Amino acid sequence: MKLVHVLVAAILLQLVATSVSGGLRGQEPGGAERTRWNILLITADDLGLQLGAYGDSLVTTPHLDSLAAAGVRFEVAYVTQASCSPSRSSMFTGLYPHSTGQYGLAGFGLALHPHLYDATVPALLKEAGYRTGLIGKLHVAPEESFPFDFRPADKRSRRVRQVAQQADTFWNETGAKPFFLMVSYKDPHASWDWRERRKQGFPRQVEGLPEHPIAASARTILPFQQIDTPSQRVRVANYYNAIMRLDAGVGMLLEVLHEHGHAESTLVIFLGDHGPPFTRGKTTAYEAGLRVPFLVRWPGVSKSMVSDAMASAVDILPTILDAAGVGIPSGLHGSSLRQVVSGTDTVWRQYLAAEFHFHGRGFYPRRAIRDHRFKLIHNLLSGTAKPSNSIDNDKAYEESRKPPYAGTSVGRAFETLADPPEFELYDLETDPIEFHNLAGLPEYREVQVELTQALLAWRQETNDPFLDPAFTDEVARRFETRWPVQWVLVFLGAVVTMLIWWRLRTRRGNR
Secondary structure, X not given: OHHHHHHHHHHHHHHHHHHHHHOEEEEOOOOOEEEEOEEEEEEEOOOOOOOHHHOOOOOOOHHHHHHHHHOEEEOOEEOOEOOHHHHHHHHHHOOOHHHHOOOOOOOOOOOOOHHHOOOOHHHHHHHOOOEEEEEEOOOOOOHHHOOOOEOOOOOOOOOHHHHHHHHHHHHHHHOOOOEEEEEEEOOOOOOOXXXXXXXXXXXXXXXXXXXXXXXXXXXXXXXOOOOOOHHHHHHHHHHHHHHHHHHHHHHHHHHHHHHOOOHHHEEEEEEEOOOOXXXXXXXXXXXXXXXXXXXXXXXXXOOOEEEOOOEEHHHHHHHHHHHHOXXXXXXXXXXXXXXXXXXXXXXXXXXXXXXXXXXXXXXXXXXXXXXXOEEEEEEOOEOOEOOOOOOOOOOHHHHHOOHHHOOOHHHHHHHHHHOOOOEEEEEOOOOOOOOOOOOOOHHHHHHHHHHHHHHHHHHHXXXXXXXXXXXXXXXXXXHHHHHHHHHHHHHHHHHHHHHHHHHHHHHHHHO
């Protein structure tokens, strides 16, 4: 009898060990065993290709470089829109923003279409028996439609040690159940503190991180801007410092994952939600806004390699569902990356597309498409409207108007940014920073025609409502009439706050 008890105990221990290390197991069609992988999705606010793994020699990012080396690093990967909420809406739904309804930032009356409330990653995985968690911001509306089981009230995700502690709590509470955890780091987003925003742009250190900050120098200039001023050097240096703090946080997070025994049973996906918060990056359709680091480590599936397959944020949901053993809905705009990351020969996309509509101001719809060499941007309202020429208090455009840049390729690039023609065409092999517009040149006519046709085909295949000029006009009027009222309210609120502050200060002075 004692022997029977020992055998039963051994079997139970083995079952527990299997469920913890390999997730829950089920049956594929035909009876084959499959694993329901745990999922860890990590996003970084406003992170472009400024990582060691992507060839940046100024920044030190050992933890993200190690993650890249252990899995698949996509050489070319796009978000769907270089703006936070639309980009994240695509991660959650597998659809481009023109189909999610989240055309611009949450908080401006924009939100997911109601029929998508039950079709997001957390909703689909929760229904499949997963425990779901979110650390940091969501920033897709309506937030109450996302059924996260775990969501700490403190969302200060620049405090990366705290983020690791919150993840530890999540995994302690989850036990052997399969999980989906999304960790959204605030770094390297620009600071909302007006003092840092005006002088440094980003906090140089938070709780002593990074331990060895980068100082402003002739090297702290972004190639896609080439604006060299003392203030811009400081701003770029502190952007890099925010990236190094992010890297330290990711290292802490992955260490906690390992301590809980989940490292070999968890699909890890890491990406930026769009490019840097600098003019010609965030809120544009240029490479600096759309291209992000995209890393995938899928134990037992992915190989250690650099992939030339062009990945997109719309591939995240189908990849996650594939890993979870959940049926992938029809009509998605992306595909599972399983075959690509495993190194299997597979037919993959020939073109990579993206778009822009609205951030916090300036409705200016764009569509962009590229192949492995050339890139086409279609500015839908060229000649009738102009895009914003700055983002997050970046002064690069103002500096580009000054004499040192007059008549230079830098000055002309910023002129194109501020008042773009209908089409822009770039040779990304010879001009990766998109300074020289080739649209309309006879020698590039065939390339432009090919990409224009491919762009139209993509828009038709994805049912882009902005193909209808009447719809575009309707949305444009909505922004024109709605947002000024909001900004007036914000201004009035700021005035009231200043009056209260002045009154309190006067009272203290009279005591």
